[in-house]
Amino acid sequence: MQQRAINVVLTGVTGTALAGMLVAGVAAASDDSAPDKQFLSQQAVAAQEHKTSPKAGLAGGAKSEAETGSKAGSEAGSKNDVKREKKDREALLSGKTKASYFWDDGSGVNGDTGAPAGGKPMQKGLFASPSWPMHTKVKVSYDGRSVTGFVGDRGPGKPSHRGVMLDLDTYTFRYLLDGEKPKSKYNAGTGEGHLNGVKWEVLSWGKGAGSKGAPKPFGS
Structure with a gap:
């Protein structure tokens, strides 16, 4: 139990x-x-x-x-x-010419005849043409240098009948010649009064008075 x-x-x-x-x-x-x-x-x-x-x-x-x-x-x-x-590189028209220089601002200095005919003040890059329309855009080249400007005045006068088809402002002329600046606006500061063989290129035609095409002597 x-x-x-x-x-x-x-x-x-x-x-x-x-x-x-x-x-x-x-x-x-x-x-x-x-x-x-x-x-x-x-x-x-x-x-x-x-x-x-x-x-x-x-x-x-x-x-x-x-x-x-x-x-x-x-x-x-x-x-x-x-x-x-x-x-910008395309040119409507191109060629070569002999070019002179000027500075015409209406001050009466050195025999200038008055303000530029195109209505723009005298300046670097303002060129004179005997026939192209005002405000035509132009590129000029010489000895590896170039300046792009516009037609803002008429000229040269009689020289255009001897093949001088462009008047360049003094600064552009001196720059193309040797890359320097003129000491006076009215004098390039060199013995050169003309540049032979300046290449010009019309980049665009202006709407001002004048005729398109190859440059023509003043008054023709």
Whole structure:
């Protein structure tokens, strides 16, 4: 009887212990797997957010469009520069002549006859032509140097009948001659009164009085 009671007690204790161990094992197994499951879930969420995030897509798209726009603008600017340079180089008419110099500002100094006929004040780059329309754009070149100016006066007079078809302002004349500046507006400061073989190029015709085409002697 006593032995049976002891067996019953042992059986109860053993059963309780085994049940406790099973519960602990299940809990431990559950706890050990929980971090792995949580980590995998976080990875999946992060991947999904990265894939579908509109902010990331917009940022990438904006950068791409900005870079594309900048490149396209640069290419367009380069093409426009090339076209502009090509247009500037094209001459409507060209030739060579003997050129003299003058400075006629209406002050009466050194026999000048009055303000330029084209209505613009006397200045560097203002040339006189016996026949071309006023405000015609002209490029003159000599000995590797060049100046672009415009027809702002009439002249030279009688010399044009001897082949002098351009009167250049004093500053342009001296610059073409040797790259220097005159000491006086009315005197180029050299013994040269004419430049032979000055190349002229008509870049655009002016809308003022005069005639297009090859230069003609004054009054003809």
